[in-house]
Structure formats: structure tokens, C-alpha cells
Amino acid sequence: MVERVDDIDQLWVHFSAHPSPEVRDKLIVHYAPLVKYVAGRVGVGLPRNVEQADLASYGTFGLIDAIEKFDPERGFAFETYAIARIKGAILDELRSIDWVPRSVRSKARDLEQAITTLESKNRRAPTDAELAEALGVTEAQLRATLSQVSLAGVAALDEMLASGGPGESFTIGDSIADPGEGPMGIFEAKEMRETLAESIRRMPERERLVLTLYYFEGLTLAEIGRVLGVTESRVCQIHTKAVLQLKSRLAAGEREPA
Secondary structure, three states: OOOHHHHHHHHHHHHHHHOOHHHHHHHHHHHHHHHHHHHHHHOOOOOOOOOOHHHHHHHHHHHHHHHHOOOOHHHHOOHHHHHHHHHHHHHHHHHHOOOOOOHHHHHHHHHHHHHHHHHHOOOOOOOOOHHHHHHHHHHHHHHHHHHHHHHHHHHHHHHHHHHOOOOOOHHHHHHHOOOOEEEEEEEHHHHHHHHHHHHHHHHOHHHHHHHHHHOOOOHHHHHHHHHHHOOOHHHHHHHHHHHHHHHHHHHHHOOOOO
């Protein structure tokens, strides 16, 4: 495995000038831990019949795609770019096998619709009590529903909640620029990133902290639980509600005031 920074830089120089299977394979070996890392995060809460090895296999195709399309001259960090590609490849495969039960999809969309309605009415994020009342359930039942939805896989919630067809959903990974898309693609990614950051900033403190620690600081759900002093399952519930709120706000075009 390549370990020294100057060695990996040299590999990129060689691969950019003269792409070859041999150099590409060395890059794949060096960045293989990224695949394991992303597969582990996407796999949180997935059914037991979805093997980690399968997720890693799907992700490897994303890594290869990232290596072949990456341009070091653009000044982007390869790791950031590759993580988005790896996650995208895994989610594409999960979507193709339609692994999320319809009942879970239905509950997730009911939750999202209730959040959208309450935020439009109250001009702020709904409390658990308000959300439970809107759904006609108790707060305990609401938390149980959030847990069921979260079991679909916390990192794959965006796929499950997508209301459009293939390619029409927005994920947090989409906010990372694709160096191969040119200036317009970079501009659009920057705009998405700014919109996303602003949406997260307007969320209640607890939800904002969970999203920030999970997606931007790279903490696991268990680690976030220790930070907040709650169980990992409770963090899953908070994360699920936060993602639903985030998608509702992005879809509504940030209708609520600052």
C-alpha cells in the first residue's frame, strides 16, 4: 500500500500523464480504506441481508470511476470527491434492488408531509408534540415511527425519500463539486452547499448538531450519542427527523423567514 504523500502525488502525476491499469490499480489499493469507510456509514441500520462486503463491492466501482475522472490540477481534494462517488455508486445499487419496504417509504413520506405542513403554518420547525398531534399518534408512537424509518439506513434516507425519478433526488453528497463538470458544475455545487448550510443553520440546535457532526465532522451515531448524552437509537431518531426537516425546507425553497 502506498503511504508516503510524495509517492501518492507521483502516482497521480504518472496517471494523469499516462493512464495505465498498473498505476490505476495502485491508486485503488491506496484509497481502498475510503470504500470501507463509506460502506460502513451507508450500512448503518440496513437489513442484515445486505452484506458489508456487497456494499464495499458496489463502492469500489465508484472509487474506480472517481480515479478515472479526477483531475489533480483543479485543486480539489481527491478524498472528498471520491467519497461522494463511492456513496453514489452504493446508493445506485441499493435503489436498483429496491431494498426499502413500501410501508417504510409511506411512513417517511407521511412524516415529511406533516413537517412541511407544520413548518408552512408555524414558520418554524415543529416540536415532537406538534408532529405527533398532526399524525394522530402519541409522542411514543412518533418515536417508534422515526426508529422504523431510521432502520432503512441513516445514510440512505435521501434515496428513500426522493419524490422524483432517478437522478432527481438531492443528497448531501450532491453538494460536493464534480471536477469533471466544469465551471458551471462547480458553481452549482457551491450554490447547493451554501443553501444546505443555511438550511441546517436554521434548524433547532439538537438537529443542527446531529447533522453537522454526522455529515461534516464524520462522527458515528454512537459517538454523537456520547456527545449529546443520549443513546445511539435516540440519535437515529433525531437524525431521521432532521433529514426530513431538511428535505422539506429544500423542497419548499426555504419559505420560512430567517
